Amino acid sequence: MRTLSIMGYALAPDVHACVADDRVYFLDAGRDRYCKAGPSASQALIARNKAASTPDNASLTPLVEAGLLTFSDDRRARLRLCTHPSPSDDLHGVRDRRASPRLTDIVDIAWLALLASRRLRRHGFADALRWAGVEAPVTGLRKSAIDELARCVACFEGARTLLPTSPRCLLDSLILRRWCSARGIATAMVIGIRPLPFAAHCWVEHEGVVLNGSKDSVANFKPICVA
Known part of the structure; x- marks a missing residue:
C-alpha cells in the first residue's frame, strides 16, 4: 500500500x-x-x-x-499551471482588407454552429473543446499570414451575424477554431478568468494574435486553459 x-x-x-x-x-x-x-x-x-x-x-x-x-507517484512532479502569455496583437488594424462571406461560407458556419451547440448540450464542455481542436485532415495546420487570417475571420464574422443566435464567446470560439482548422490554419482556444468580480471569457488566437475580439478586451483575463 x-x-x-x-x-x-x-x-x-x-x-x-x-x-x-x-x-x-x-x-x-x-x-x-x-x-x-x-x-x-x-x-x-x-x-x-x-x-x-x-x-x-x-x-x-x-x-x-x-x-x-x-x-x-512522482512526489516532486510540478502541477501544470497555465502560464500562457498575454496576446501581442489583434486584427482590428486590418479590418478594411477583410472579405465578405460567400453563401457556402454561411452554410458551413451555420452547420458548425449546430454541431458545436449539440456537442455542448449532449456531451459537455470538455468534449466540445476536443471537437473544436480536431486538425484538418488534408492540409494539416500551419502558420498564416495576417491578410489570410483577416479574410478567414471576416468570413466567419459576416456569416455569424446571420445566425439566429446571439453572440456567445464560448460557442463562437468553438466554431471559429473549427472553421480555421478546416482551412489548415493553426489556432489556440484560450479560456481566461477574472478573479474579482469573477468572470470567464474565451477567445481564439493565432501566434499571439487575437482573432475574435481585441487584445485590450482580453487583457484583464488570466488564461486558465489553452486548448
Whole structure:
C-alpha cells in the first residue's frame, strides 16, 4: 500500500488551473465548473510549483476529494499551471482588407454552429473543446499570414451575424477554431478568468494574435486553459 505522505499531486483529467491574485483557480471542464482553492491550499500549490517541495497533504486533501487533484507517484512532479502569455496583437488594424462571406461560407458556419451547440448540450464542455481542436485532415495546420487570417475571420464574422443566435464567446470560439482548422490554419482556444468580480471569457488566437475580439478586451483575463 502506498503512503500518501510520499506521494505527489497532479491535476485530475480535464482539469486546468492558473494562479491569479495569489490564489489557485481551477476549471473543471469535465463538470463544467470553476473553483477556487483556499488560501492555505493555494500557498501549498504555488510553493510546490516553484520549488518542487512536498506540499501539505492536509490542505490539499479537500481538492483531491473534490476531483480537482489526483495523487501522483512522482512526489516532486510540478502541477501544470497555465502560464500562457498575454496576446501581442489583434486584427482590428486590418479590418478594411477583410472579405465578405460567400453563401457556402454561411452554410458551413451555420452547420458548425449546430454541431458545436449539440456537442455542448449532449456531451459537455470538455468534449466540445476536443471537437473544436480536431486538425484538418488534408492540409494539416500551419502558420498564416495576417491578410489570410483577416479574410478567414471576416468570413466567419459576416456569416455569424446571420445566425439566429446571439453572440456567445464560448460557442463562437468553438466554431471559429473549427472553421480555421478546416482551412489548415493553426489556432489556440484560450479560456481566461477574472478573479474579482469573477468572470470567464474565451477567445481564439493565432501566434499571439487575437482573432475574435481585441487584445485590450482580453487583457484583464488570466488564461486558465489553452486548448
